[in-house]
Structure formats: C-alpha cells, structure tokens
Amino acid sequence: xxxxxxxxxxxxxxxxxxxxxxxxxxxxxxxxxxxxxxxxxxxxxxxxxxxxxxxxxxxxxxxxxxxxxxxxxxxxxxxxxxxxxxxxxxxxxxxxxxxxxxxxxxxxxxxxxxxxxxxxxxxxxxxxxxxxxxxxxxxxxxxxxxxxxxxxxxxxxxxxxxxxxxxxxxxxxxxxxxxxxxxxxxxxxxxxxxxxxxxxxxxxxxxxxxxxxxxxxxxxxxxxxxxxxxxxxxxxxxxxxxxxxxxxxxxxxxxxxxxxxxxxxxxxxxxxxxxxxxxxxxxxxxxxxxxxxxxxxxxxxxxxxxxxxxxxxxxxxxxxxxxxxxxxxxxxxxxxxxxxxxxxxxxxxxxxxxxxxxxxxxxxxxxxxxxxxxxxxxxxxxxxxxxxxxxxxxxxxxxxxxxxxxxxxxxxxxxxxxxxxxxxxxxxxxxxxxxxx
Numbered sequence: 001x002x003x004x005x006x007x008x009x010x011x012x013x014x015x016x017x018x019x020x021x022x023x024x025x026x027x028x029x030x031x032x033x034x035x036x037x038x039x040x041x042x043x044x045x046x047x048x049x050x051x052x053x054x055x056x057x058x059x060x061x062x063x064x065x066x067x068x069x070x071x072x073x074x075x076x077x078x079x080x081x082x083x084x085x086x087x088x089x090x091x092x093x094x095x096x097x098x099x100x101x102x103x104x105x106x107x108x109x110x111x112x113x114x115x116x117x118x119x120x121x122x123x124x125x126x127x128x129x130x131x132x133x134x135x136x137x138x139x140x141x142x143x144x145x146x147x148x149x150x151x152x153x154x155x156x157x158x159x160x161x162x163x164x165x166x167x168x169x170x171x172x173x174x175x176x177x178x179x180x181x182x183x184x185x186x187x188x189x190x191x192x193x194x195x196x197x198x199x200x201x202x203x204x205x206x207x208x209x210x211x212x213x214x215x216x217x218x219x220x221x222x223x224x225x226x227x228x229x230x231x232x233x234x235x236x237x238x239x240x241x242x243x244x245x246x247x248x249x250x251x252x253x254x255x256x257x258x259x260x261x262x263x264x265x266x267x268x269x270x271x272x273x274x275x276x277x278x279x280x281x282x283x284x285x286x287x288x289x290x291x292x293x294x295x296x297x298x299x300x301x302x303x304x305x306x307x308x309x310x311x312x313x314x315x316x317x318x319x320x321x322x323x324x325x326x327x328x329x330x331x332x333x334x335x336x337x338x339x340x341x342x343x344x345x346x347x348x349x350x351x352x353x354x355x356x357x358x359x360x361x362x363x364x365x366x367x368x369x370x371x372x373x374x375x376x377x378x379x380x381x382x383x384x385x386x387x388x389x390x391x392x393x394x395x396x397x398x399x400x401x402x403x404x405x406x407x408x409x410x411x412x413x414x415x416x417x418x419x420x421x422x423x424x425x426x427x428x429x430x431x432x433x434x435x436x437x
Contacts, residue, residue: 002146002170007035010145010174014106016041016063021104021132022049024070024095026270027125029110029147030054031176037061048102050095050332051075053181053270059083069095070332071323079329091333092237092267093294095128100135107136108145111165112154113175119164123152124180124276125268126163126287137169145172151179153280155269155287158260163287182273185241186215188222191356194392196220199308200227201395202350202388206256208233208302210339211242213270216354217308218242225249233257234264235302237294237335239285241271244278252284258303260286267293294335299342305349307339311380312355313368314389316407316425316435318398320353320381327376340385344399351387352395357415367418369410371425371435389413404430 005013010032014020020036022028028049037056042063049066052059052074059066059074065084068075069092078085090098109129111120122130137144146165157163167173188196196219203209203224209232211217221242224232226249233254234243243264246252254262263286269279279285292298299305312330313321323331343351358365369391373379389396389410396409407426411419425435 002173004173007031007174010172011035016043019104020047021107023125023129024127025051025053028054030178032147071329087329092290092335099132106143107133110147113148114167118167121154121164128290146170147174149176149178153276158286161288188215188219191392192216192219198390198395205229206231207304207306208257210236210307213240221245239266239269241275259301294338296342300345305343307343307351309336311353318383318386318406319379322380324378354390357391369414
C-alpha cells in the first residue's frame with residue numbers, strides 16, 4: 001500500500017538535486033506541482049514533460065530546468081521571461097522511449113481515487129508516460145507519486161491496455177480537490193467557417209476521423225453534427241469538445257472502423273468542464289498509450305481515415321511549417337506528422353491540413369502560402385507526406401502532382417493578392433530549379 005501524504009510532505013521527498021518526469025498537460029498533478037513550486041532550495045532539479053497545464057512557480061525557481069517536448073502558453077511565457085526551459089524536437093510517439101532513456105528518479109501523475117478494487121483511473125491522459133510510471137513504481141530506487149482527486153473523470157482503456165494504476169504500484173498517494181484545467185472554446189470566424197465547409201467535402205459517411213483543438217476543427221465538427229452524414233468512427237490523439245459534439249449528435253457509431261470497433265480511441269483529452277463531465281464513467285471512449293494511437297500503421301489500418309490538422313505556413317513545394325513562427329518555437333510536432341503519414345498509407349484515406357490564407361503583421365497583410373521559406377524556417381511536415389491543403393478559398397490536392405502543379409494548386413487557394421507571385425515561383429521550380437527569383 002502507498003504512503004498517504006500531504007502535497008507538502010510529498011514535495012519534501014524530492015532532493016535539491018533530482019530528476020522528475022511529468023505527463024503532458026491534463027495528466028499533470030496540480031497540487032503536487034504547485035507545492036513543488038513553493039520550495040526555493042533547488043540546486044539542480046531537471047523536469048521532463050510537455051504542454052504545461054498547471055500554474056506553478058516551480059519553473060521560475062533558480063536551480064530548476066525544464067525540458068519540454070511541446071510548447072504551450074505556459075512554456076512560451078517561461079521562455080520569454082528567461083526561465084530555464086528548452087524544447088526537445090520529438091513527435092508524441094517518441095516521448096515514451098525518450099522518457100525511458102532519461103529514467104527520472106521521480107515520476108508523477110494525476111489520477112482518480114482508487115475504486116473498490118484499488119484501481120486509480122489515469123483519467124484524461126494515457127499518452128507516453130504509462131510505462132515509465134509503472135517502471136518507477138516497481139523500482140525501489142525510484143519514486144512514484146500519484147495525486148488523486150474526485151475532480152477528475154474516471155475513464156477507461158481496453159482489454160490489454162488497462163488505463164489505470166493499482167494502489168499497490170504507487171509509492172506516495174496525495175489527495176487533493178483540484179479539477180483539470182478547462183480550455184475555452186474559441187468562436188469561429190467567417191474564414192474558419194469557409195475552411196470548414198471545404199474540409200467537410202472530403203468526409204463521407206463511415207469515415208474514421210482524427211481532429212485537434214481550435215476553432216476550425218470545432219466548426220468542422222459542428223457541420224458534421226448538423227449534416228446528413230453519419231456512422232463516423234473516431235481515432236484521434238486528442239479527444240475534444242468537437243468529438244463530444246459528434247457523439248451527442250448521434251453521428252459516431254464506430255461500427256465500420258475496422259480497428260477497435262465499438263469505441264472512440266484517444267490518448268488524451270483536453271477541453272471544457274462539460275467534456276470532462278461527459279467523459280466521466282463513459283466507456284464509449286477508450287484511452288490507449290500514444291505508441292498505439294499514433295502508430296502510422298494503426299492509423300492506416302482504419303477504414304476511410306480522414307485526418308485534420310493545422311499549419312502556420314506552406315511553400316510552393318508543399319512543405320509545411322506548423323510549430324514555429326519565424327524560427328521561434330510556438331508549439332510542437334505532437335502527433336500531426338504521424339497522422340499525416342498514417343493517412344498516406346492508403347489511397348482511400350485523406351489528410352487535410354487547414355489554415356487561413358493570410359495573417360497580419362505590423363499592419364501588413366501577408367500570405368501563409370509562400371514561394372519559399374526564409375532562413376531559419378523549421379519544417380514540420382515534408383512535402384512528400386502532404387495530401388490536401390485547405391484554406392478559405394478552397395482545397396489544393398497535392399498528392400501525386402508535379403512541383404509546377406503543386407504551385408498552381410496552392411496559388412488557387414491563396415489570397416488573390418499573392419497568386420501571381422506564387423505562380424511565378426512555381427514556374428521557376430517546375431524543372432527542379434530554385435523558386436527564388
């Protein structure tokens with residue numbers, strides 16, 4: 001049986017020189033991380049994680065460094081204020097072997113209180129930490145700290161993938177009353193609605209869907225929920241309010257996926273308090289480790305897979321920048337590349353990358369579709385993986401096209417102000433030459 005300690009007592013179990021592994025976002029233990037942030041005696045605490053979802057002073061303390069695999073608002077704020085935070089380029093699926101290599105002495109997670117049989121559901125996050133949580137709990141030289149709270153929904157896995165820790169695996173159990181961070185839904189713009197209208201044209205009844213968070217995916221879910229189609233399956237790294245909306249509209253049956261039929265598959269959930277309440281006790285959604293959910297072979301084995309992801313920029317070759325702005329880290333690779341590549345394994349599957357055609361900088365309208373990326377650009381998705389680019393002006397289907405044809409298709413969905421420049425760049429690049437004039 002675990003020791004039951006207060007968050008303060010559990011925080012004292014870490015030494016001034018130590019290593020700590022935390023899950024991504026909704027798996028992070030709020031009270032425990034806040035309490036660690038109250039300590040000021042750190043000499044060299046190294047924390048491994050991604051997408052902070054907890055407000056804590058821990059990462060502002062001298063002697064604390066943080067290695068993140070995915071930047072969110074907290075990471076960007078820490079970086080911009082001079083904290084010791086660094087980015088490790090890796091897709092979500094690779095977090096698991098990387099964490100195993102780092103083998104932090106202390107592993108932690110949030111979970112639900114134990115049920116009558118002693119099982120603590122891992123709630124909103126299966127992700128890449130499940131294996132390392134268990135290894136830490138089984139190793140007498142390491143420490144597994146689990147914060148349990150009734151504020152978190154009890155969710156489930158599948159046979160062979162139990163989405164829970166047993167109390168006998170836990171070293172230290174901390175009780176709290178915290179609830180998960182809720183993400184507000186952004187209202188869609190007219191551009192978002194136009195993009196969504198073009199995107200749903202690629203989604204037929206019976207399709208298996210992957211989608212992320214944001215106003216464009218939410219609007220796509222709204223159109224599908226209100227439309228005539230149905231019998232959709234869900235196989236998505238992230239389970240969102242849009243996924244819930246499709247379920248509640250009776251559009252999700254998961255009967256023709258061909259893989260994990262009968263349940264929607266995900267590896268973590270992030271969204272509103274309504275989503276968390278809906279997930280509580282809901283066995284229609286199965287949480288599996290990310291190495292299963294994000295495996296391109298597993299993704300490609302679903303019937304009529306349609307993946308929906310976002311981007312920040314595209315060039316005439318079809319290269320995609322999705323996680324940096326002017327070379328500055330904005331987010332991360334996550335599972336986007338896996339879902340783009342996985343959908344490319346079958347001709348019947350489609351991968352949609354959605355983005356507005358323009359943005360404003362210093363009061364000047366600029367195109368997100370460009371002739372070429374400038375120095376310092378970091379490519380997220382290579383050109384040979386890209387299938388469809390969707391803007392408010394339409395959809396450019398790139399797979400199988402020549403460089404000239406790609407440039408022409410992308411120019412057609414760019415803002416009219418920039419089309420001539422893109423066509424000229426495509427002409428220069430047509431025979432394997434540089435698009436630079």
